[in-house]
Amino acid sequence: MPYPSVGPTTSTASTPRTRGDRVKGAAALMAGWVALLWILEAVNSATGSLSTYGLSPRDIGELRDVIPMAFLHHGFDHLASNTVPLLILGFLAALNGLRRFAAVVLTIMVVGGLGVWLTAADHSVTAGASGVVFGLLGYLLVRGFVDRSAVDMVTGLLVLAVYGSALWGVLPTNPAVSWQGHLFGLIGGVMAAFMFRRKPPMNELIG
Template structure:
């Protein structure tokens, strides 16, 4: 039996509430961590330094830490919006996408960042989600997601300048490899279409 219109509406509402709660919780966690770091300085060491094998442990935590409140504030709104849009398609898929972005982005930074640098920030995830949303609809052949991707491109298209090495104070490596991770995740976790059966 196919779900009724009422059931579909309830399902969409539930997904939206779950996605919103997840992203608001994530943002709250980032601000709590930054407040803790500002008060104690204890978390700075979890930023990622390149080409040191012991630093590979920081590939995951680097995306949850920031170099100051201004840095965090610049990532908060795009992460909230792009994360919410991505999470609407399902939390498990979303978490797999984010993990892929963090791993690809973090390893890219570890391999290519300048010596003695310390990279941290959710911008790896922001750029990854941007890339993911941009291509997801085309990969899944879903008209609604294509429209969402086009809208995301129109609003946040200027982010693409961030993957260019124009500012040595900004980790363009994290931006670039985060973007690559997001596009890769769109293909890795694309929706599988059920075969059409004919009689």
């Protein structure tokens, strides 16, 4: 009686992730991220201990807050306004791979944060995930054209139809809103689309 072969079935390391796996991974990541933001805001509202991580401009010591400022908000209303677009845009961006997504988000945070640090008004304190939201918006709008992916082009056009009006947020129309964070976040997202473009298949390279 032959023994069943178990070699190829004991490891899935080389098995490509299915669409369902990518959906679950992206959904879990964004749910966890948003939950973390709400926990941090609850802690900060109760203790005020995290307010120091907001970003003040042109102070060398404040450069350490370029990343943390994206995880803090000026109250629950501020956080609530960012929650839904962050969930949706982050989920769509993460579907193409979590490692790529992490690199994209890090680029957006660094470019957006440095832009705020350089250009924000004196004595201001900037915090919030809206720079990341605008960065993801910019990334999704151009990703399909950079990667030459019809599916991602359609996704970008749908995102433009739903969130295109938000692009007015890059203009200095409201002194209480960090248009600098929006603008430089958007620039960071477009940069990330080019920096982390998908490599073409080998047959395209050879052909």
